[in-house]
Amino acid sequence: MSNTEVKFHSMHHTNSPKASFNRNIPDSNTSGRSITYIIVFLLLSLPFSLSGCYSYSFTGTSIPEGVNSIYIPFFADQSTSGIGDLSDQLNQALIDRFVNQTKLNLANSRADADAVLEGQITNYTNRPFSVTSDEETDRNQVTITVRATYLYTDAEEPEWNQQFSGSATYDPNEDPIEGEENAATQALEQVVNNMFNDAVSDW
Template sequence: MDCNKLRTFVLLFLMFFAVSGCFRYSFTGTSIPENVNSIYIPFFADQSNSGVSNLSDILNQALIERFINQSRLTLANSRGNADAVLEGSIRRYTNQAFSLSGNQQTSRNEVEISVQATYKYTDKEQAEWSSSFNGSATYDTNEDPIEGETDAAREALSQVADNMFNDAVSGW
């Protein structure tokens, strides 16, 4: 075979495998076992004693949005109907000075949130992982401090949800 015929043969061979589905690529970057089609995400209890309302709701909504919108999984309404379960609790919440202005007054605060979570396929005994996830965000204390703290908490929980989603669906 000459060089052109060999290239043509190799190209056709590769195209055949690509079209036949032997090479599988996911544009979302997720790697979920084929037999896993649904996930159950029970309420993440807030055990942080933060005094900030609805942290659990914010986290649960962020997790549900990621798993439903960024993967092929559907949301199960119970553990018995699910192929995977993601559960845990909000363990720690801190809100402390991040930077000081010239007159030794706080100009920015940082909210840090720690969540303990476990991800498990229901057909397996052992969990895929059980880890602590952390998120943080800062806000300006000179503007609306209550709304600023709430927005910072939302951003920190968004980071936590991103990291949990990535750990649950990555094949690494």
């Protein structure tokens, strides 16, 4: 019985330092949660730290502070496209991209706007793109070129003044009229996207 008691006290004496040592080790789960909270806080506070320079649209595009409206006058068709509503399509696509997909408001005049996007359709071509072995055209390509200027109304010089082009092909043997119109619409979409991307690069 005496030996048993000595063994019991020896084991108790050996385990006590371990228990004390474990109490001093931080809980890995608690430490991990703390790091996670810090990271989340930093990510959430980042937009506020930049808010003095930019505002944010729902599409994630940052807009310079103080730029709340844009004026997009009618883009006249100076080409020989033969498509009556080409200018209307371009203007509507520009409004949809610059206004409906950002937080910018559409201004009714240059005087009421913080930014202005203006220009004209300068060239339109519809040419054979590929031919068959019998030398018959199986694809036509529509190419549209637009000259545009983007500026801020409080600046002396425009941000840019340049040409933008877009192209699309269609099968002239299926439905040549509708095919050309669809290709023209796709070409205009390319032009609008390129103009928007160039404007965003300045934001």
